[in-house]
Amino acid sequence: MKRLFPQPLFSLCLWLIWLLLNNSAAPGQALLGILLAVTIPLFTVRFWPNRPRLRRPWRLASYLAVLLWDITIANLVVARLILGPMHRLRPGFITLPLDLCNDSAIVVLTNTISLTPGTVSADLSIDRRSLLLHVLDVDDEAQLIAHIKYRYERPLQEIFEC
């Protein structure tokens, strides 16, 4: 079993993507999808020198739900800023100290930050301990950092082994 599916979650994702690409759940497509889900990881397993280990994969679902909600809010917030007066915006860079040890977790966090209200990730420090963010309207720097840490970083620490 372990040899057939070196990355079970990856195989599952591939299978789902195959079904979605074909836009059907017909038995033939499902079978072909299983074939691909078995063979593709066998060829790509060497591309992952330190494979991400998910400790609690099911938590990803709740994380995704929070993220989708926040993206909707982010859109409204940014839309208001775009249509509002420009000179009142206080753009600036802030540095976010990172407590994540896993590369994949950092990738997910950077993407999350770019998709949520008024923040875009701009640069990751070489030692991977801090992230540079550009903020559209800085109100309270410390509060923003605490918010990101509490809402996104803590669940990611739980999902990925850290």
Place this chain on the structure above:
Amino acid sequence: MLELLTSFFLIVGGLFALIGSIGMARFPELFMRLHGPTKATTLGVGGILIASMLHFSSREAGLSLHELLIAMFLMITAPVSAHLIARSMIHLRGGIDQIRKKSGEQAEQKET
């Protein structure tokens, strides 16, 4: 009824895509311009995709869910390209310390 819902999502999606583009045009500086396409556009495309899912699920036999893939790939790739643009801009302007110094000077000039 379903048509009403479909058109609602189409309009909402189109509106947010438009606002994102207006942001690109209105913001005075490159780093601020990045905020438009990474956010407003995701909901813009999202609205249009929901409309497409509703429309084709009711038209043809079975659910039409492959729009989910477009949303997924967009959510993965949009922040990455924004990150790369921001990064290369920081390097072009001689590092983050230079940028911070300059924006500090500009703020002082504004006050005086």
